[in-house]
Amino acid sequence: MVADFEPKIVAFCCYYCAYSAADLAGSLRLQYPSNIRLVEMPCSGKIDVRVILEAFEGGADGVYVAGCLEGDCHFLKGNIRARKRIGYVKKLLDEIGIGGERVEMFNLSAAMGPRFAEIAAEMTERIRRLGPSPLNKAYKKEPASSTAG
Amino acid sequence: MSEPKTESKLERLLNEGRFVVTGEIGPPKHAGGDGIKHHVELLKNHVDAMNLTDNQTAIVRLSSIAAAAHVLAAGGEPVIQMTVRDRNRIALQSDLLGAYSLGVRNVLCLSGDHQSFGNHPTAKNVYDIDSIQLVQTVKGLRDEKKFLCGEEIKEHEPRFFIGAVANPFGDPFAYRVLRLEKKVNAGADFIQTQAIFDMDRFEKFMAMVRERGLHKRVKILAGVMPLKSVGAARYMQKSVSGMIVPDPIIDRMKGAGDPKAEGVEICVEQIKHLQTIEGVAGVHIMAVMWEDIIPTIVEKAGLYPRPK
Amino acid sequence: MIIAEGKPIAEVAELIKDAKKVLMVGCGGCVTVCLAGGEKETGILASALRMLRQQQDNPLETVEVTLTRQCDPEYVEMLDKYVTDDIDCIVSLACGVGVQFLAERYPKWVVPALNTKFAGGTVKHGQWEERCGLCGECILYRTGGICPIIRCSKSILNGPCGGSQNGKCEVSPETDCAWQLIYDRMQALGKLDMLLEIQPVKDWSKARDGGPRRVVREDVMIS
Ligand code: SF4
Ligand code: SF4
Numbered sequence: 001m002v003a004d005f006e007p008k009i010v011a012f013c014c015y016y017c018a019y020s021a022a023d024l025a026g027s028l029r030l031q032y033p034s035n036i037r038l039v040e041m042p043c044s045g046k047i048d049v050r051v052i053l054e055a056f057e058g059g060a061d062g063v064y065v066a067g068c069l070e071g072d073c074h075f076l077k078g079n080i081r082a083r084k085r086i087g088y089v090k091k092l093l094d095e096i097g098i099g100g101e102r103v104e105m106f107n108l109s110a111a112m113g114p115r116f117a118e119i120a121a122e123m124t125e126r127i128r129r130l131g132p133s134p135l136n137k138a139y140k141k142e143p144a145s146s147t148a149g
Numbered sequence: 150m151s152e153p154k155t156e157s158k159l160e161r162l163l164n165e166g167r168f169v170v171t172g173e174i175g176p177p178k179h180a181g182g183d184g185i186k187h188h189v190e191l192l193k194n195h196v197d198a199m200n201l202t203d204n205q206t207a208i209v210r211l212s213s214i215a216a217a218a219h220v221l222a223a224g225g226e227p228v229i230q231m232t233v234r235d236r237n238r239i240a241l242q243s244d245l246l247g248a249y250s251l252g253v254r255n256v257l258c259l260s261g262d263h264q265s266f267g268n269h270p271t272a273k274n275v276y277d278i279d280s281i282q283l284v285q286t287v288k289g290l291r292d293e294k295k296f297l298c299g300e301e302i303k304e305h306e307p308r309f310f311i312g313a314v315a316n317p318f319g320d321p322f323a324y325r326v327l328r329l330e331k332k333v334n335a336g337a338d339f340i341q342t343q344a345i346f347d348m349d350r351f352e353k354f355m356a357m358v359r360e361r362g363l364h365k366r367v368k369i370l371a372g373v374m375p376l377k378s379v380g381a382a383r384y385m386q387k388s389v390s391g392m393i394v395p396d397p398i399i400d401r402m403k404g405a406g407d408p409k410a411e412g413v414e415i416c417v418e419q420i421k422h423l424q425t426i427e428g429v430a431g432v433h434i435m436a437v438m439w440e441d442i443i444p445t446i447v448e449k450a451g452l453y454p455r456p457k
Numbered sequence: 458m459i460i461a462e463g464k465p466i467a468e469v470a471e472l473i474k475d476a477k478k479v480l481m482v483g484c485g486g487c488v489t490v491c492l493a494g495g496e497k498e499t500g501i502l503a504s505a506l507r508m509l510r511q512q513q514d515n516p517l518e519t520v521e522v523t524l525t526r527q528c529d530p531e532y533v534e535m536l537d538k539y540v541t542d543d544i545d546c547i548v549s550l551a552c553g554v555g556v557q558f559l560a561e562r563y564p565k566w567v568v569p570a571l572n573t574k575f576a577g578g579t580v581k582h583g584q585w586e587e588r589c590g591l592c593g594e595c596i597l598y599r600t601g602g603i604c605p606i607i608r609c610s611k612s613i614l615n616g617p618c619g620g621s622q623n624g625k626c627e628v629s630p631e632t633d634c635a636w637q638l639i640y641d642r643m644q645a646l647g648k649l650d651m652l653l654e655i656q657p658v659k660d661w662s663k664a665r666d667g668g669p670r671r672v673v674r675e676d677v678m679i680s
Contacts, residue, residue, distance in 0.1 A: 050497065053504040057511075092501070095466050096509040134512045234611070238658065260618040263610050263628045274611070278658045281615040285655065297658065316619030321640045324617075327653060331615060335655055343619055390627035391619045 007061040007127035009036045011120070012051075014044040016074045017110045018066030024113030032117035033124040044068070044105075045078020052089050056098060059136060062127035064104045066119065072109065079107060098134055102127065154291070154338070157254035157310035158226045159198045163339065163368045167456050168424060169431030171228065171341070171370060172196040172443045174220070176211035182219045185211075188440050189223035195444040197455055198226040198255060200341070200433070204235065207267025214248045221252045228312060229253050232261025237277035238286070238297050245290060249307035257312035257341060258283040280313065281335045287311050288336030313337035315369075317354035318347060318393040326357040333367045340367055341433040344374035346385070347393040348422060355426050364428030371423045374435045375442055376412035379403045413446055420450040458487035458578065459552045460585045461494060461571040466505050469548065472568040473506070476517070476545035481570075482536065482559065483523030484551035491585050494550030494571050496523040502550065502570060520544070527555025533562055540565065575607075593663030593670065599656065601642035606659075608635035614656040 013019040019040050025032060041047065044067025055063050065086060067079035083105045090100030104123060108115045153160055162169050172195070174188050192199055199220060201213040217227035229248055231241065245256065260280045264272045278286065278297075286297045287309050294306040313332040317325055329340065345351045351371070358364050376382045379402040386394035398415065405411030416434075423429050436442050447453050473479055481503045489495030503519040510517035522539050525532045527549060536559070540547070546566045549556040552573040560567040575587035590607035596614075597604060606612050610628045617636030620627025626634045643649050663670075 048497075050500045050504065053501060053508070057504055057508060092466070092505060096505050097512055098508060135508060260611055260613060260620075262620070265628055276612040277661065279611070279613040279615050280618070281655055282658045286658075314619060319617065319619045319621050320623060320634070321617075321621075321637055324640050324652070327649075328615075328617075331653060331655055390622050390625075 005128060005132055006035050007124055007132070008059055009033075009062045009064070009120075009123055009127060010039060010055045010060045011036050011123075012039045012041050012044065012047055012063070012065045014067045014074075014079070015040055015042055017068040017072075017108055017112075018044075018106070018116060020110035021066075021108055021112050021116040024110070025116045028113050030114060030117040032120040035124060036120050043073065043075045043078040044082035045073070045075060045080075047082050047085060049085055049089055049092075052103060053092075056093070056102075056133060056135065059133075061130075061133045061136065062102045062104075062123055064106055064119070064123050066106045066108060066116075069107045069109050099130065101130060102133065155254055155308045155310045159228065159255050160310040160338065162197050162456060163430055165456070167197075167431075168452070169197045169368075169370065170195070170447055170452050170455065171198045171200060171431065171433045172440065173200040173202065173433070173435045173437075174216065174440055175202050175205060175437060176213060176216040178208065178210050180211065182211070182216075185216050185219040186223045189220050189225040191441060192443055193223070193225045195447040195453060195455060196434070197431075198228050200228045200230055200257060203230040203232045203259075203261065204267070205230075206262045207234065207264040207269065207272075209268060214244055214251070214253065217248060217253045218251050226255070227253055228255040228257055230257045230259060231283065232259050233276055233278055233280055233283050234261035234264065234274050237275050241278070241283060242286065242290065242296060245287060245307050245309065249309065250305075254308075254310055255312060256287055256309045257314065258287065258337075259314050281331055284311055284313050284332055284335040284337050292336075310338050311336055312339045312341060314342065315340050316343040316391050317345070317351050318343055319391045322350075322354075326354065326361060326363070329358065329367075330361060330363055333363055337367055339430075340369045342369065342372040343391060344372045344385075344435055345419065345423070346374075346398055347395050348419065350393060352426065355428050359428050364430075368430040369428060370431040370433040371426075371429050372433045372435055373416050373419050373423070374437070375416040375439065375446060376402055376408075377439055378408045378412075379405075381412075409442075413442060413449065416446050417449045420446070420452070458490055458576070459554075459573060460491045460575050460577045460587070461488050461552050461573045463493055463498065463502070463550075464570055464572055466502070466509065469502065469568070469570050470506055470509050473517075473546050473548060476566075478518040478520070478543050479506075479546045479548050480536075480539055480544045480565075481519050481521045481548045482527065482550060482555075483521070484527040484549075484555050485523055486526045486528065486551070486555075488551055488555075488571065489523075491579070492583075494552075496521075499523055499550050502548075527551035527558055530558070530562070533558050536562075591664070592659070592661075594660060596656075596659075599651065600639045601646060601648070603635055603639045603642060605635050605639065608633075608638070614659060 044065050047065050052063050067082050073079045086105040089103050094100040106119050172192050177184050201216040203213040213229045217229045220227040258280050264274050289295050291308045294302045315329045382399050382402045385392050420432050481499050483496050483499035484494050499521050503521050507517050540563050548570050549559050550570045556569045576589045577585050577587040580586045592606045621634040624637045626632040
């Protein structure tokens, strides 16, 4: 693992739940890792595979989508669709060597501020363990040169 | 007794009203003919004719026509099986001419098992014509002296005794007899059925056959298959499509001290029963990988000696 | 419509391994509907290929264009301005027809990104099934609207074979026996007697045979 690796994580959050939960976490002054970039979405079901891939191409080490609890989607099935799409992206990332573990789907409600913080910590921990995305060479090369030196 | 259409011994015996017995030899997965000759020696006094399977279950084997040549050389009466899976209308007709020139007088027309069951599942199948159309073609060669395209055969037209198969255990059951009728209309002279285990269903099938008078137009040989073990019985029950093996048969095989002897016993009982069904003109014994047992079954069923 | 499916990404990557800049061409026709080669899939494949190559220290540049149809010259022409000298390879996400139309027009290395599967339709969202074997002489009127050529594993015209059991084909318990379907339908329509007629052998010269088949309509030709 890279010592000073701070993962860059993009979280696509549904406006009706996760995004509000993030607000709540903030007002409760709950600590969560600062390396998470939140993107507000009208529904997790809006998530497009291309947008997730774009995030990785743009330098993200991990991505997650947070939608409402299953059965509670404001648009009925958006979060179920999102889960399936995440499954697809996982396979695709495995195929191209980036690793499907770098992307995840979470479900929570607007009232679950603490859970929001927990998810953020959980994902950060996971990506830290996985190390930088293979696309982020700057980090990747460091340990190699240090063993050589 | 009708005028013989061919030089087939099988036809002659059926016309004489004999209850005929046919057997089956699976050609080997190699290029040696000795095994076939050995089986012919073993069977030729106990069966009236023997089927040579055509790359059965889509596994590459010595060709049925070449196997038939070995049968003829050893003094047996061959029935070549011919599937429409691997040959188009050109190759089928060419092989019919060739087989006839070698002395083969009986052909059994069938669809053939799909190639996905065999040892070359990535093969491209042919299915240019279907089995009923093959029956029609063989009849056309014989009775109209014409190739399928309509062109005349100037001389030496092949005069086969034409067989087809029927499966009383396939679905839709109600249509099975009608399809048999189609085969008879197409020109089938004799029928060999799928192996019978469910006697009740076969009885029903034959009742429908008689209702439509088909038994008067075609000779029906009922298929039987001796079981070697309870495992074999279960396999037939579960994994072979178009087969029905009722539980009492499984139970009998399971309870038997000597499963092989029990298998023979069941088979003999079946043959005796089949002899009592109006419209059954003979039996076809399929002892897959167990050809040696056929003489025992024929003797026990009281069908030995065979007519000349 | 024509149903196609993406080739594995690694396979496409191998096909273009020597290219630095590729033109990735989607198609707005059938393959958009069956979610194999529309604008979206083109974007996904392009992104995936770029990421794969970035990891190999051999960056790939992609240009993405989706045409209304790749099987019509009037739309293919619109690609002209993108087919510049620096394009090393064209990746087509159309069916095999589109790939060939691009290859006929441009003196470039053109590779397929899809496997073209069959002529079929959507049976439910996300599932497509074959319906027509493009035999050139439709006989659906004899079989109650169910195609025996492609839906029967043995293309039997006088079925069913002995392997049909409980409505399923001998080939797989997931496959309906086409002839059971035909029987049921003809029965429901009161036309079972039609099935008693022996269907004649098929004229396969009207199907795949003797080079590409052609359909000509003089009345609509412009010159
Ligand atoms: S009969 Fe021929 S044209 Fe008609 S659906 Fe079947 S394959 Fe297609
Ligand atoms: S089981 Fe039915 S679909 Fe399958 S090959 Fe036989 S007739 Fe055709």
